[in-house]
Amino acid sequence: MFAGLNGWHLVIILAVILLLFGAAKLPALAKSMGQSARVFKGEMKAMKEEDAAASANDAAASTQAPATTALPTQTQNTSADTTAVTPPHDAGTQR
Template identity: 45%
Template structure:
């Protein structure tokens, strides 16, 4: 029964119904928006796949801690200046 469910004339009827419902003016905009959405989906999926592989990659060392040598004089606090 479902063997020949999608014959060429079925596709033609579906296309005709879509054109009648949405109009021929909106179809290019709709197709463009669908294509843009597909590109975004592909790029996000690729980014997630690359991000998953990056976890096993090289480890980035942490930034060096602030010391008295690399603190600017305007923000450096001296023990003699602190209130008692």
């Protein structure tokens, strides 16, 4: 059942709850727990509908957007090891 609890364990737990809260407060406690569960369920449903609407809007926007191609970016060499390259001098020409 519940993580190794048998029927007698649950009866004892319910008896302790009855002693702690009293018979008069148990219906109000159950009612408030039911209302909380209903509100939680409604909020979860609203979130799922909101997510579905957002994903539908994203899908519609992506199909309407024109396809763009990514252009390669030009990178600059910023390393400190750069050395100036001088063209070789031809021995036959004079300056």
